[in-house]
Amino acid sequence: MERAKTITRRRVLAAGTAGIMGAALPIAGQNADQAARPKVPADPTKVQGPLATDVGGRSPFERPRRVSFSDRRTSSLSPLQDLDGIITPSDLHFERHHGGVPAIDPRQYTLLIHGLVDRPLVFTLEDLRRFPGRSIIRFMECSGNGGRAYRREGNQTDVTPQQIDGLTSTSEWTGVPLATLFREVGASPKAKWFLAEGSDAAVMTRSIPIEKAFDDALIAYGQNGEPLRPEQGYPARLFLPGVEGNASVKWLRRIELADQPFMTREETSKYTDPLPDGTARIFSLDMDAKSLITEPSFPDQLTGPGWWEIRGLAWTGRGRITRVDISADGGRTWQPATLDDPVLPKCHTRFRLPWQWKGGEATLMSRATDETGYTQPTLDVLMAARGPSTAYHFNHIRAWKVNPDGTVKFAGGGA
Amino acid sequence: MERAKTITRRRVLAAGTAGIMGAALPIAGQNADQAARPKVPADPTKVQGPLATDVGGRSPFERPRRVSFSDRRTSSLSPLQDLDGIITPSDLHFERHHGGVPAIDPRQYTLLIHGLVDRPLVFTLEDLRRFPGRSIIRFMECSGNGGRAYRREGNQTDVTPQQIDGLTSTSEWTGVPLATLFREVGASPKAKWFLAEGSDAAVMTRSIPIEKAFDDALIAYGQNGEPLRPEQGYPARLFLPGVEGNASVKWLRRIELADQPFMTREETSKYTDPLPDGTARIFSLDMDAKSLITEPSFPDQLTGPGWWEIRGLAWTGRGRITRVDISADGGRTWQPATLDDPVLPKCHTRFRLPWQWKGGEATLMSRATDETGYTQPTLDVLMAARGPSTAYHFNHIRAWKVNPDGTVKFAGGGA
Numbered sequence: 001m002e003r004a005k006t007i008t009r010r011r012v013l014a015a016g017t018a019g020i021m022g023a024a025l026p027i028a029g030q031n032a033d034q035a036a037r038p039k040v041p042a043d044p045t046k047v048q049g050p051l052a053t054d055v056g057g058r059s060p061f062e063r064p065r066r067v068s069f070s071d072r073r074t075s076s077l078s079p080l081q082d083l084d085g086i087i088t089p090s091d092l093h094f095e096r097h098h099g100g101v102p103a104i105d106p107r108q109y110t111l112l113i114h115g116l117v118d119r120p121l122v123f124t125l126e127d128l129r130r131f132p133g134r135s136i137i138r139f140m141e142c143s144g145n146g147g148r149a150y151r152r153e154g155n156q157t158d159v160t161p162q163q164i165d166g167l168t169s170t171s172e173w174t175g176v177p178l179a180t181l182f183r184e185v186g187a188s189p190k191a192k193w194f195l196a197e198g199s200d201a202a203v204m205t206r207s208i209p210i211e212k213a214f215d216d217a218l219i220a221y222g223q224n225g226e227p228l229r230p231e232q233g234y235p236a237r238l239f240l241p242g243v244e245g246n247a248s249v250k251w252l253r254r255i256e257l258a259d260q261p262f263m264t265r266e267e268t269s270k271y272t273d274p275l276p277d278g279t280a281r282i283f284s285l286d287m288d289a290k291s292l293i294t295e296p297s298f299p300d301q302l303t304g305p306g307w308w309e310i311r312g313l314a315w316t317g318r319g320r321i322t323r324v325d326i327s328a329d330g331g332r333t334w335q336p337a338t339l340d341d342p343v344l345p346k347c348h349t350r351f352r353l354p355w356q357w358k359g360g361e362a363t364l365m366s367r368a369t370d371e372t373g374y375t376q377p378t379l380d381v382l383m384a385a386r387g388p389s390t391a392y393h394f395n396h397i398r399a400w401k402v403n404p405d406g407t408v409k410f411a412g413g414g415a
Numbered sequence: 416m417e418r419a420k421t422i423t424r425r426r427v428l429a430a431g432t433a434g435i436m437g438a439a440l441p442i443a444g445q446n447a448d449q450a451a452r453p454k455v456p457a458d459p460t461k462v463q464g465p466l467a468t469d470v471g472g473r474s475p476f477e478r479p480r481r482v483s484f485s486d487r488r489t490s491s492l493s494p495l496q497d498l499d500g501i502i503t504p505s506d507l508h509f510e511r512h513h514g515g516v517p518a519i520d521p522r523q524y525t526l527l528i529h530g531l532v533d534r535p536l537v538f539t540l541e542d543l544r545r546f547p548g549r550s551i552i553r554f555m556e557c558s559g560n561g562g563r564a565y566r567r568e569g570n571q572t573d574v575t576p577q578q579i580d581g582l583t584s585t586s587e588w589t590g591v592p593l594a595t596l597f598r599e600v601g602a603s604p605k606a607k608w609f610l611a612e613g614s615d616a617a618v619m620t621r622s623i624p625i626e627k628a629f630d631d632a633l634i635a636y637g638q639n640g641e642p643l644r645p646e647q648g649y650p651a652r653l654f655l656p657g658v659e660g661n662a663s664v665k666w667l668r669r670i671e672l673a674d675q676p677f678m679t680r681e682e683t684s685k686y687t688d689p690l691p692d693g694t695a696r697i698f699s700l701d702m703d704a705k706s707l708i709t710e711p712s713f714p715d716q717l718t719g720p721g722w723w724e725i726r727g728l729a730w731t732g733r734g735r736i737t738r739v740d741i742s743a744d745g746g747r748t749w750q751p752a753t754l755d756d757p758v759l760p761k762c763h764t765r766f767r768l769p770w771q772w773k774g775g776e777a778t779l780m781s782r783a784t785d786e787t788g789y790t791q792p793t794l795d796v797l798m799a800a801r802g803p804s805t806a807y808h809f810n811h812i813r814a815w816k817v818n819p820d821g822t823v824k825f826a827g828g829g830a
């Protein structure tokens with residue numbers, strides 16, 4: 001193990017993200033870093049510290065932040081490179097909305113279920129909470145996640161895991177199985193699809209095959225132990241494990257059962273995958289296996305040759321991740337990583353592999369395989385299948401280039 | 416399923432906790448509840464909502480809070496009755512400290528490991544982060560938790576799960592296995608114990624058998640995906656899965672290996688269990704199996720006969736929970752509850768059981784069994800073994816009494 005003084009990851013990040021945040025401008029005549037540094041006692045054992053509080057806060061030395069792509073701020077991305085383990089803190093869970101975040105009084109909240117049912121019913125939030133519940137730890141990913149990596153040339157190199165793939169997060173979700181509610185209303189055997197409708201300003205609507213309701217869909221009211229955060233659909237949302245995030249309609253107010261899909265705007269003009277032959281994949285709901293190395297990554301700089309642990313996340317909408325392989329030579333040779341327990345279905349899985357950097361150039365890649373036997377494809381394979389103009393489901397292998405000076409840059413698909 | 420309008424749990428709680436918080440005083444001439452209620456649009460679909468943010472917040476309708484027992488505020492308790500699932504949000508994780516929360520600059524942080532080792536070494540935080548890491552989801556419980564329930568008579572009845580047993584929480588902890596560091600320093604075969612010392616104003620010190628270091632002890636720097644919160648030991652702490660919380664020394668600055676325990680203040684005058692025969696259990700580190708019903712509980716009021724889901728948490732420091740049994744008749748008959756996946760070792764486990772309330776008086780109890788075959792004892796059994804004056808490890812069965820009017824009161828050990 002290298003014992004030399006390292007340039008700290010967090011220090012590098014603080015500098016690297018200043019531009020993104022538009023903050024941390026130097027103060028004239030002062031060392032900006034020192035000026036911003038919170039004061040601490042020289043010897044904390046000599047000072048009685050602050051007492052217990054009703055709600056805890058972060059250390060003033062830690063400022064994890066989501067970032068938005070643009071001033072439109074219709075989404076924000078989780079800081080994947082700053083996160084350990086698999087749980088995403090609720091205030092750093094990525095968000096995506098098409099009409100902003102609605103303000104909803106939980107006492108006024110209702111969910112209507114109607115259409116091909118015996119008994120159309122309106123449920124209050126308390127009704128939902130009273131049914132037998134279930135908690136599950138699962139990822140949620142926007143199907144547009146990673147779009148900026150889907151190109152053969154012209155990739156930006158100075159981008160973080162957050163900027164590339166930050167539209168994925170993992171939480172413990174609590175709610176009532178949708179199957180329970182469908183039995184309560186008496187879903188007709190003729191019902192093959194259901195519509196989920198949100199009460200946001202976009203009135204988000206999606207059609208879902210009814211099998212999903214009887215498989216593992218939840219009406220979720222809880223996230224990481226507490227009520228949903230407003231950006232995640234407070235007070236209740238649809239949650240479809242393993243499915244593209246958009247379909248897990250937030251601020252859910254209505255479900256309608258029917259014998260066919262509703263062909264809403266969000267599944268015709270959007271959230272379809274145009275193919276090179278002029279047709280399109282529609283209802284491409286399941287998220288395929290994917291992985292991403294989060295350490296080392298831009299803007300890290302390795303301080304010297306020696307052992308470094310390669311760390312990252314892998315996930316699949318089709319069950320459990322069964323293996324993750326790592327290449328340090330651009331895909332010529334691969335070694336299996338270890339996976340932290342628990343490896344849960346449709347959930348971020350943390351992988352790790354010690355890697356000895358010899359000091360030269362290296363190209364790091366990760367490749368996930370899931371329990372269906374599916375393996376994350378290369379960019380070439382994915383692009384051959386989907387063409388260059390698809391706008392969703394970018395789960396190809398990603399690469400990071402380590403330069404001889406230790407800097408780490410994004411290298412697209414690694415070609 | 417009862418479809419009648421229920422008194423909402425959250426509404427009842429808001430009223431019930433106002434006294435604890437010392438807040439929410441009525442405003443003269445106004446309905447206090449309406450005055451405090453945040454405004455929302457009549458139809459959120461007609462209003463563009465707020466855009467994406469760098470860090471998310473809670474709904475203004477949700478104000479989960481830890482509480483402290485006294486003005487000393489040396490601890491705060493997690494709101495167990497408000498939590499779903501098993502993960503405790505980091506800002507609601509219970510805290511306990513003996514000298515307040517020290518402020519530590521992560522760049523100045525060091526951990527010394529010395530004593531019976533080949534190479535005494537000082538590790539920076541970045542050194543710790545560079546070693547191969549591991550993330551685990553585990554509970555942490557103060558061994559004094561539940562002390563107010565350890566009495567045959569005179570129990571307060573108007574107390575919440577938080578007030579009774581809120582000194583337990585579950586997080587995903589990330590860190591470096593202590594075994595890795597002990598191999599790095601070359602722990603001597605003569606070393607049988609190690610001392611962990613904190614840099615808080617109490618200079619907390621505990622002795623731990625060295626086997627624990629080579630089993631599953633971590634030096635933790637991460638909690639629920641992000642750096643430790645200051646109250647939890649930022650920037651690094653000892654984390655001993657399944658062991659009484661006090662021994663997982665926070666703000667860890669020094670570890671010393673020795674051939675015997677150090678017999679510190681915190682393991683002689685404190686954190687020992689005096690027995691009726693005048694001797695004492697010392698180094699009673701492992702937390703025994705325990706469970707608690709969190710719903711229904713005080714201050715809930717059931718709105719009418721019908722089906723209600725009994726929900727709660729079970730945990731053990733000795734491995735996995737294998738079953739939880741529920742009684743609705745004060746312990747005469749028991750029924751097995753279902754356990755939410757994943758059931759992890761040394762981790763909170765969420766149990767559930769539908770229960771049909773007939774409208775009369777009922778006494779609800781839960782009883783956990785772990786993989787060693789150990790079953791949570793009754794108050795009588797525990798008190799016979801430990802006597803009335805022990806101050807730690809109160810894992811006996813708890814009871815809630817449901818009255819004919821639907822009110823729910825704490826009923827101690829249920830005797």
